[in-house]
Amino acid sequence: MTSITPTRLSDGRELIYFDAHEDSAARHRDPAASRDTRGLPPRGPAGTARFDALSGEWVAVAAHRQSRTHLPPADQCPLCPTTPANLSEIPATDYEVVVFENRFSSFGPDLGALPETPGWGTTATASGRCEVVAFDSAHEGSFGSLSPERARTVIDAWAHRTEALSAMPGIKQVFCFENRGADIGVTLLHPHGQIYAYPFIPPRAATLAARAAAFFDASGGRQTLMGHALAAERSSGDRMVIEGKHFSAFVPFAARWPVEVHLVPHRQVADLAGLSDEERNELTTVYLELLGRLDAPYPTPTPYIAAWQQAPIDDELRPASYLHLQLTSPRRAADKLKFLAGSEAAMGAFINDTTPESVADALRRATPTENVSGVPARKDHP
Ligand SMILES: [Zn+2]
Known part of the structure; x- marks a missing residue:
């Protein structure tokens, strides 16, 4: 508790x-x-968000972040x-x-x-x-x-x-x-x-939510897109990394990054708040094991972004949404990183130099590293 x-x-x-x-x-x-005895000065005002009418995307303008603490x-x-x-x-x-x-x-x-109908030149708090x-x-x-x-x-x-x-x-x-x-x-x-x-x-969450909603509606509200993907991955096994009772981890069919793993609950839940105690317990062990497998092939810690995709706060999109973690790493080899070059950065079109099946195979074979950061592993409260 x-x-x-x-x-x-x-x-x-x-x-x-x-x-x-x-x-x-x-x-x-x-x-x-x-x-807190520091007597900090009051916080400054919020930054601004500008609407990019060309793409329909909001951009936060936060010049004050330049002064933030660096390493x-x-x-x-x-x-x-x-x-x-x-x-x-x-x-x-x-x-x-x-x-x-x-x-x-x-x-x-x-x-x-934010303004409901932003247009050219719209700026907001x-x-x-x-x-x-x-x-x-x-x-x-x-x-x-x-x-x-x-x-x-x-x-x-x-x-x-x-x-x-x-x-x-x-x-x-x-x-x-x-x-x-x-x-x-x-x-x-x-x-x-x-x-x-x-x-x-945000743009990527909006794309995922729109695809999920279209699939859900086409099935008459009986099937979710992620539920469908999860069932297919568990049945084929080609890209599976870990299969638990409540969670599975697999490399997605069309992985974009050199290392990309989705960690997905077996039950459709909108967000982390919707997970039961039993599910949270298993998520703990499965996620720690997954991170251990990610580090196993290399002598140094693998850089990654671990991103929880949760349901948007939107009555229409929420019923089709399905919580999952997208774990991605730009690591191509022990000392090589993939950089987002022209196609990825400018067009959003990814070219992956590895096959999802070979990455899944390597992660499955790996012996999970307990900890590569130099601090005692599995440290519990005294
Ligand atoms: Zn510290």
């Missing part, structure tokens, strides 16, 4: 402790022990617990999992809907919310190096935030994700993920 303790940072941002252990939760409930040394890490020498973003001497509003936010802090999820108080690692217990608490935090953010005014999509590796733009080494709550449905 995860205890949830909300508080505020000195500039008014919300911070929430998620604890599996009652002694830890009790410390966080004590206002004196977790007070700070461990003794100045903003995600480590606070010490007298490092008054970090987390005003506690220790923690399990913490979520807080990003100080360098692309969306928010204002909330509200970039409303919404961006949150940071600190996975563990230890400075090094990533999701894959968490103990199962800690990973399970992160899943509860994602589920809680998905439900809470989905209920906020103007939010259309909640996106939980983790970027791993400086090669793909990570600016903090401390194990963490992010949650974006957008005031619009």
